[in-house]
Amino acid sequence: MTKRFLYLLLVPFWLSLSATAYADGDGPTVLSLSEAKFIVSAHRGGPMPGLPENAIETLAWHSENTGGPMVFELDVRQIADGSFILMHDHTLERTTTGAGLVKDMSAADLKDIRLKDNDGKVTPYKIPTLKAMLRWADGKAVLMLDVKRGISSTKLSAVIKDEGASDRVFIINYNFRDARTFARLLPKAGLSASADNAQELAALKALHLPRKQTWIWSGFDDLKPDYYKAAKEVAAHVQRGTFGRIDNQAKASGSALIYTRILTSGVTVIATDNPTIAVKAKALK
Numbered sequence: 001m002t003k004r005f006l007y008l009l010l011v012p013f014w015l016s017l018s019a020t021a022y023a024d025g026d027g028p029t030v031l032s033l034s035e036a037k038f039i040v041s042a043h044r045g046g047p048m049p050g051l052p053e054n055a056i057e058t059l060a061w062h063s064e065n066t067g068g069p070m071v072f073e074l075d076v077r078q079i080a081d082g083s084f085i086l087m088h089d090h091t092l093e094r095t096t097t098g099a100g101l102v103k104d105m106s107a108a109d110l111k112d113i114r115l116k117d118n119d120g121k122v123t124p125y126k127i128p129t130l131k132a133m134l135r136w137a138d139g140k141a142v143l144m145l146d147v148k149r150g151i152s153s154t155k156l157s158a159v160i161k162d163e164g165a166s167d168r169v170f171i172i173n174y175n176f177r178d179a180r181t182f183a184r185l186l187p188k189a190g191l192s193a194s195a196d197n198a199q200e201l202a203a204l205k206a207l208h209l210p211r212k213q214t215w216i217w218s219g220f221d222d223l224k225p226d227y228y229k230a231a232k233e234v235a236a237h238v239q240r241g242t243f244g245r246i247d248n249q250a251k252a253s254g255s256a257l258i259y260t261r262i263l264t265s266g267v268t269v270i271a272t273d274n275p276t277i278a279v280k281a282k283a284l285k
Helices: 003-021 056-065 130-137 153-162 176-185 198-205 225-234 245-253 257-263
Strands: 039-042 070-078 084-086 142-147 169-173 190-194 214-217 237-241 269-272
Touching: 056 070, 056 130, 070 130, 070 153, 084 130, 130 142, 130 153, 142 190, 153 176, 169 176, 176 190, 176 198, 198 214, 198 225, 214 225, 225 237, 245 257, 257 269
Parallel strands: 039 070, 039 269, 070 142, 142 169, 169 190, 190 214, 214 237, 237 269
Antiparallel strands: 070 084
16 A cells, blocks of 8 residues: 555545644744745645645645645635635636636535546545635645635635634735735735846835745746845745746656755745655755
């Protein structure tokens, strides 16, 4: 019996224990990660064969097996009844057994739908609500929320605050206006903001966001040393995406050396589709 197959059998048992095992809410927070030397951000939660993207069971597997420090990047969408679910696409077909536009669905429409893994294999897992994911993550993980178009920032912030999760989520912002909005609505939350040049860094600095709660998204390329020096004055961490070529090279070699080289530039957060390999870079740094 393989380790992953055994895990899949035990997932319901582990999830049933989570409410009592972490009832005190102790665990990683936005501020506790601010001093980390190296963090892996698992893109879409780090899907693997048999473990779908944006699924509680996938995060649970990584929490038990991959190690950290790690954050989980997840995609948030709002459905017809006003509630929030985790789903990357605006339609259901690729990642689930359902069909149609996500925004047109109600919770009742989604209750019998099952998630598919990235190979298209149907799993026993359901589409998680944001509330369910926030409750699971309490005491276990910090979540990086990619807020999809059309979502009410006020309603989303209210859900996060109601769950007592403000200090253990990051909000990905694609413009500085949104960064200001979420800084006001969720003053304890982390903020991820894009800035890959000196002009954008200066504009971000002018927002006066709390440095320990701010991470910069620098894109997918190597940048000059002066950039990283300036970025660290504004933010606790600089993120770089390795989806595609770099992740493919690492997967083919089974080695974390390519991630280790990236860390020498000034990057401290690697956003990757290969979290199980990328975490090994910490030991090699």
